[in-house]
Amino acid sequence: MGLLSLAIWTPIAFGVVLLALGRDDQARAVRWVALIGAVVSLLVTLPLYTQFNVTTAAMQFVENTPWFERFNVNYHLGIDGISVWFILLTAFINLIVVIAGWEVITSRVNQYMGAFLILSGLMIGVFCALDGMLFYVFFEATLIPMYLIIGVWGGPNKIYAAFKFFLYTLLGSLLMLIALIYLYIVSGYSFDLLTWQKLPINSHAQTLLFFAFLAAFAVKVPMWPVHTWLPDVHVEAPTGGSAVLAAIMLKLGAYGFLRFSLPITPDASHEWAGLMVGLSLAAVIYVGLVTMVQTDMKKLVAYSSIAHMGFVTLGFFLFNDLGLAGGIVQMISHGFVSAAMFLGIGVLYDRMHSREIASYGGVINTMPKFAVFAMLFAMANCGLPGTAGFVGEWMVILGAVKVNFWVGTAAASALIFGAAYTLWMVKRVYLGPVANDHVKHLKDINAREFFFLTLLAIAVLYLGLYPKPFTDVMDVSVAELLKHVAQSKLN
Amino acid sequence: MIDKLSLIAVYPEMILLVMACVVALFDLGVKSRTRTATYLLTMLTLAVVAALQASYASSGQTVYAFSGMVVSDVMGNWLKCFATLAVMVSLVYGRPYAADRDMLLGGELFVLSMFSLLGMFVMISGSNFLVIYMGVELLTLSSYALVALRRDHTLSIEAAMKYFVLGALASGFLLYGMSMIYGATGSLDLQEVAKAISTGQIKQQVLVFGLVFVVAGLAFKFGVVPFHMWIPDVYQGAPTAITLMIGGAPKLAAFAVMIRLLVEGMPGLAIDWQQMLMLLAIASLAVGNLAAIAQTNLKRMLAFSTISHMGFVLIGMMSGVVDGQAGGAGNAYSSSMFYVVSYVLTTLASFGVILLLARNGFESEEIADFAGLNQRSPLYAGIMALCLFSLAGIPPMVGFYAKLAVLQALVASGGAMHIGLAIFAVMMSLIGAFYYLRVVKVMYFDAPITASAVVAPFEVRAVLSLNGALLLLLGLLPGGLMLLCANAIKQMLAS
Numbered sequence: 001m002g003l004l005s006l007a008i009w010t011p012i013a014f015g016v017v018l019l020a021l022g023r024d025d026q027a028r029a030v031r032w033v034a035l036i037g038a039v040v041s042l043l044v045t046l047p048l049y050t051q052f053n054v055t056t057a058a059m060q061f062v063e064n065t066p067w068f069e070r071f072n073v074n075y076h077l078g079i080d081g082i083s084v085w086f087i088l089l090t091a092f093i094n095l096i097v098v099i100a101g102w103e104v105i106t107s108r109v110n111q112y113m114g115a116f117l118i119l120s121g122l123m124i125g126v127f128c129a130l131d132g133m134l135f136y137v138f139f140e141a142t143l144i145p146m147y148l149i150i151g152v153w154g155g156p157n158k159i160y161a162a163f164k165f166f167l168y169t170l171l172g173s174l175l176m177l178i179a180l181i182y183l184y185i186v187s188g189y190s191f192d193l194l195t196w197q198k199l200p201i202n203s204h205a206q207t208l209l210f211f212a213f214l215a216a217f218a219v220k221v222p223m224w225p226v227h228t229w230l231p232d233v234h235v236e237a238p239t240g241g242s243a244v245l246a247a248i249m250l251k252l253g254a255y256g257f258l259r260f261s262l263p264i265t266p267d268a269s270h271e272w273a274g275l276m277v278g279l280s281l282a283a284v285i286y287v288g289l290v291t292m293v294q295t296d297m298k299k300l301v302a303y304s305s306i307a308h309m310g311f312v313t314l315g316f317f318l319f320n321d322l323g324l325a326g327g328i329v330q331m332i333s334h335g336f337v338s339a340a341m342f343l344g345i346g347v348l349y350d351r352m353h354s355r356e357i358a359s360y361g362g363v364i365n366t367m368p369k370f371a372v373f374a375m376l377f378a379m380a381n382c383g384l385p386g387t388a389g390f391v392g393e394w395m396v397i398l399g400a401v402k403v404n405f406w407v408g409t410a411a412a413s414a415l416i417f418g419a420a421y422t423l424w425m426v427k428r429v430y431l432g433p434v435a436n437d438h439v440k441h442l443k444d445i446n447a448r449e450f451f452f453l454t455l456l457a458i459a460v461l462y463l464g465l466y467p468k469p470f471t472d473v474m475d476v477s478v479a480e481l482l483k484h485v486a487q488s489k490l491n
Numbered sequence: 492m493i494d495k496l497s498l499i500a501v502y503p504e505m506i507l508l509v510m511a512c513v514v515a516l517f518d519l520g521v522k523s524r525t526r527t528a529t530y531l532l533t534m535l536t537l538a539v540v541a542a543l544q545a546s547y548a549s550s551g552q553t554v555y556a557f558s559g560m561v562v563s564d565v566m567g568n569w570l571k572c573f574a575t576l577a578v579m580v581s582l583v584y585g586r587p588y589a590a591d592r593d594m595l596l597g598g599e600l601f602v603l604s605m606f607s608l609l610g611m612f613v614m615i616s617g618s619n620f621l622v623i624y625m626g627v628e629l630l631t632l633s634s635y636a637l638v639a640l641r642r643d644h645t646l647s648i649e650a651a652m653k654y655f656v657l658g659a660l661a662s663g664f665l666l667y668g669m670s671m672i673y674g675a676t677g678s679l680d681l682q683e684v685a686k687a688i689s690t691g692q693i694k695q696q697v698l699v700f701g702l703v704f705v706v707a708g709l710a711f712k713f714g715v716v717p718f719h720m721w722i723p724d725v726y727q728g729a730p731t732a733i734t735l736m737i738g739g740a741p742k743l744a745a746f747a748v749m750i751r752l753l754v755e756g757m758p759g760l761a762i763d764w765q766q767m768l769m770l771l772a773i774a775s776l777a778v779g780n781l782a783a784i785a786q787t788n789l790k791r792m793l794a795f796s797t798i799s800h801m802g803f804v805l806i807g808m809m810s811g812v813v814d815g816q817a818g819g820a821g822n823a824y825s826s827s828m829f830y831v832v833s834y835v836l837t838t839l840a841s842f843g844v845i846l847l848l849a850r851n852g853f854e855s856e857e858i859a860d861f862a863g864l865n866q867r868s869p870l871y872a873g874i875m876a877l878c879l880f881s882l883a884g885i886p887p888m889v890g891f892y893a894k895l896a897v898l899q900a901l902v903a904s905g906g907a908m909h910i911g912l913a914i915f916a917v918m919m920s921l922i923g924a925f926y927y928l929r930v931v932k933v934m935y936f937d938a939p940i941t942a943s944a945v946v947a948p949f950e951v952r953a954v955l956s957l958n959g960a961l962l963l964l965l966g967l968l969p970g971g972l973m974l975l976c977a978n979a980i981k982q983m984l985a986s
């Protein structure tokens with residue numbers, strides 16, 4: 001069994017064991033098994049980084065065996081500099097989520113932990129798949145555990161949220177399925193991604209394929225104007241669900257652009273780059289303004305996620321190395337920061353059972369340790385230099401200025417909005433005098449919470465202060481992708 | 492003089508016929524309320540028949556027996572094997588249910604099941620209009636009686652009546668169409684009919700006129716729009732054990748008849764019948780999925796979902812011949828076959844769970860009855876969820892690969908219009924996902940009405956778990972079944 005298979009199937013195997021493990025009277029054992037599973041799953045992904053060869057853009061750790069020959073579908077896995085960090089990120093966030101749900105989840109613990117472990121395995125599968133059908137299977141299969149996580153452990157309006165999540169994203173991916181089938185037929189019956197990337201396609205077909213992929217990935221990212229499902233879902237999802245959704249699941253969409261849209265339909269991507277940049281800027285600016293008026297903390301972070309993901313798509317469609325690499329760095333940093341923000345809100349919610357900003361005020365007086373973490377993550381969220389949030393945004397803005405000064409300027413304005421909505425929330429929630437009796441009786445974070453917040457804080461600061469390990473790994477692959485996208489595939 | 496080869500080809504049918512009579516007589520001496528002895532004898536017979544069919548199928552031979560009246564080929568033998576297994580599983584799931592509802596006062600359930608299976612066998616292997624018609628009648632007559640088995644239950648009797656009247660009408664259609672084609676071609680033998688049509692000398696008008704009636708008759712049996720009206724009423728009205736019996740295995744036989752009549756008998760008219768099937772498919776996808784949303788009764792909802800799934804099967808059937816070229820025929824028909832087989836597998840498990848939750852005096856067929864099933868029994872809720880996700884076509888369940896197969900056949904078969912139809916089909920399955928998810932929601936998100944644990948006999952638990960596991964297993968490793976279908980269809984087309 002290869003390293004990538006191990007990374008995919010270890011968490012899934014633990015998840016299945018957890019599902020079989022029984023009921024809530026064994027919750028303690030279940031939690032420990034889940035923790036061991038998450039730790040082992042993270043450990044098996046580490047060799048992917050340590051043994052990674054940064055000098056080549058070719059796929060590494062490749063596994064390729066026939067899966068079902070009737071349709072020439074292969075179990076084809078492999079990673080390059082673009083995908084390697086997402087696998088580690090997924091395994092890391094999974095571990096954090098298991099720790100974060102430790103005491104909070106008391107009903108059907110085995111199903112909760114099992115769903116997260118299985119989900120993490122499936123998402124790693126998406127990042128490794130080099131076969132179109134394999135990608136699609138992993139991509140779609142993630143809907144099932146997430147649907148159950150939102151619906152079973154979610155808030156009051158969870159059912160609406162779960163359905164909206166499932167159907168909205170299914171709508172997009174079904175169109176992509178038709179595109180995959182079309183590619184399978186025109187490529188002479190192959191689902192191989194690398195074959196598709198070399199396939200000449202005429203301009204008309206490229207446009208249709210591009211929009212079919214856009215339907216799937218834009219909804220997942222989500223891009224403006226198909227973003228409306230995200231705030232609803234984030235508000236109702238349990239803390240862990242929100243963290244995984246924001247940190248990893250949104251990246252599946254952005255990753256899809258890198259693996260499908262850009263290399264398979266490069267001419268259409270160039271042709272419609274204006275549209276993509278426009279939609280991204282709308283996300284950055286318009287959604288940035290929408291974020292400012294939110295009164296619900298989770299909704300605020302959800303909208304800010306959309307704005308941040310706008311930077312990612314903006315970077316991709318600038319077609320230069322700064323923009324593309326910046327977009328990928330932004331994906332990673334947003335993975336850490338958004339997870340941290342949602343888990344932070346979760347810490348407050350567990351104590352107060354309210355997400356309204358108005359119910360808080362002066363939390364720093366009663367929870368000083370927690371407030372420090374919250375401040376740090378807030379700073380990262382608004383892109384302060386030295387934190388993870390800064391690096392990606394800055395690279396994308398530089399890339400944008402290279403292409404067009406005004407696009408760069410418009411993107412840069414987002415930093416102002418970001419600072420405005422984040423700091424304003426910090427002021428209203430943490431600073432000032434103690435607002436009410438509930439806040440007065442708040443207990444500061446315990447050792448468990450301190451532990452996972454520390455892990456996240458280290459990640460956020462490390463990526464902010466020394467992003468070189470991240471960018472070094474992806475340099476060659478990014479250059480290769482750009483070279484590929486620059487070549488016309490029209491025949 | 493009947494030659495020995497002919498006899499060998501119909502051994503399974505002969506065993507089935509003889510044993511059905513033996514079981515009917517044997518049952519007279521059985522006193523037990525659950526009819527264990529009759530049940531065991533039936534199961535033993537069916538197991539032998541299934542094994543025999545499997546061995547025939549794996550021998551890979553095509554035998555035309557009784558001067559071409561019946562054919563024993565790979566496709567037919569596999570379908571017969573699967574149909575037998577489906578009937579066995581239906582009996583395992585249905586027996587406790589039937590025993591609770593005074594349906595086992597006599598051994599009719601077993602005898603009629605065996606006769607209906609015999610009808611399916613004759614349908615599947617018939618290579619002659621009249622033989623096929625006889626098979627259809629044997630199946631449906633047994634089914635009418637099965638639906639009416641709970642004779643003092645008003646709903647069942649009403650369903651049986653509707654089924655009978657509409658079924659008789661459909662048989663009339665089928666027979667009328669067959670006689671037209673007989674009139675035009677001068678033969679009842681499918682091979683001869685195909686040959687006569689391919690000469691191009693037969694008057695097209697009469698042929699197509701007959702074809703319309705044949706397709707309409709088939710559409711009735713398949714239950715596709717606009718010939719679907721009996722499906723929801725019969726599914727809902729029949730005792731659930733019987734719903735399973737008529738909603739499972741007979742779909743395999745109906746598929747085989749469609750292949751025999753249209754593909755083997757009238758390949759020359761493919762352009763005409765493909766258009767008819769396309770219209771039927773579009774209407775079925777739309778009506779089936781949209782009407783299912785409004786249902787509160789799970790059996791009725793699954794009935795409408797069946798209609799939409801049969802629409803998908805027809806999509807595969809209409810993608811075989813493009814511009815008179817049958818190059819993609821193997822791909823298209825084997826996709827349909829894969830779809831039918833995986834659909835039957837899923838139907839068995841979903842009705843199995845409904846049957847399992849039904850208790851004496853309680854039907855458990857409303858969607859609301861499934862509330863909080865996950866808290867009562869995670870295992871059965873999990874199996875039902877696997878079924879529903881499979882029906883919705885979400886990977887990695889087997890239902891997804893069925894849709895994939897059919898859609899790729901459709902896209903491979905042609906131009907922009909077929910891609911448009913593919914987009915329509917996936918949009919309809921998005922609507923389908925909504926009502927399947929609603930049942931998942933009820934099972935997982937709602938609080939249970941009753942906390943009582945779910946009890947089931949060991950055999951039911953074992954078979955149901957295996958059935959559920961297969962949905963996932965065939966999703967993870969679909970290659971074997973796909974290859975089986977592809978080879979079966981390839982053999983059928985070559986002969």
